[in-house]
Amino acid sequence: MASKTSMPSACPAPEEIPSGLDVFRTIPYALILPELIFGCWVWILVAATNVYFPLLQGWVMYVSVSSFVISLLLLMAYLFGFHRNIQSWRILDSLYHGATGIFYLSAAVLQANATIRSETEAPPEYIPLYYQLNAAATFFAFITTLLYILHAFSNYYH
Numbered sequence: 001m002a003s004k005t006s007m008p009s010a011c012p013a014p015e016e017i018p019s020g021l022d023v024f025r026t027i028p029y030a031l032i033l034p035e036l037i038f039g040c041w042v043w044i045l046v047a048a049t050n051v052y053f054p055l056l057q058g059w060v061m062y063v064s065v066s067s068f069v070i071s072l073l074l075l076m077a078y079l080f081g082f083h084r085n086i087q088s089w090r091i092l093d094s095l096y097h098g099a100t101g102i103f104y105l106s107a108a109v110l111q112a113n114a115t116i117r118s119e120t121e122a123p124p125e126y127i128p129l130y131y132q133l134n135a136a137a138t139f140f141a142f143i144t145t146l147l148y149i150l151h152a153f154s155n156y157y158h
Contacts (some may be wrong), residue, residue, distance in 0.1 A: 002057055021079075023078045024074070027130065027154055028097075028150070028151040028152075028154035028155045029078060031147050031150060031151045031154075032071055032078070032151070033075070034073045034145060034147055035067075035071055035148060035151065036068060036071055036075070037070045038143050038144040038147060039064050039067055039104075039140075039144045040064075041059065041136075041137075041140040042060065042064040042107075042111075042137050042140045042141045042144060043055060043064040043065055043068060045133050045134075045136050045137035045140065046060050046061055046064070046111070046133075046134075047061070047135050048133050049118075049130045049133045049134060049137075050122075050126065050130065051119075052114075052117075052118065052121060052122055052130075053113075053114045053117060053118075055115045056110045056111070056113055056117075057110075057111065057114050059082070059106070059107055059110055059143065060107040060110055060111045060114075060137070063104055063106075063107040064104075064107065064141075064144075065105045066104070067077035067100050067104065067144075067148075070100075071094070071100075074093070074096070076144050076146075088104075090155060093155050094155040094156045095151050095152075096151075097148050097151040097152035097155065098148075098149070098156075099115055100148045101145055101149035101151075101152055104141060104144050104145040105145045106140055107145075108110035108138060108141035108142045108144075108145050111134065111137050111138045111141050112138045112141075114134055115131065115135050115137075115138050116132035117153045118130045118131050118134045119131055126145060
């Protein structure tokens with residue numbers, strides 16, 4: 001009789017999600033802190049202007065503030081190890097960061113539109129200042145979009 005030996009599985013076992021300070025040493029979880037910092041800059045720069053385009057910049061503020069709060073809660077969950085009790089945590093993390101990347105992309109495009117419109121539609125005495133603030137907010141919104149999308153794809157490929 002042939003002995004029954006276990007065959008090695010074709011796919012490797014998924015690596016464990018880090019917790020504690022190890023979160024800051026592993027990709028994609030190390031991207032959460034830059035996501036928070038750049039997202040906070042978007043929030044601060046849009047709030048520093050007199051919002052002349054409430055429909056456009058209201059969505060930018062909603063996306064940046066809600067993403068900041070949820071990402072901060074997610075970071076706390078990683079730091080304190082709350083994710084260890086949930087089997088499908090990677091899927092949740094990947095879906096959240098993918099959806100947030102799409103939301104941030106829409107917010108960045110709307111912020112770019114507000115930047116272009118602030119050149120002509122803002123009061124003349126505020127045009128240079130508001131244009132510069134809006135341009136900086138647009139830049140940080142696109143960087144934050146890139147970070148969220150990188151996080152989602154790198155988590156998906158792990």
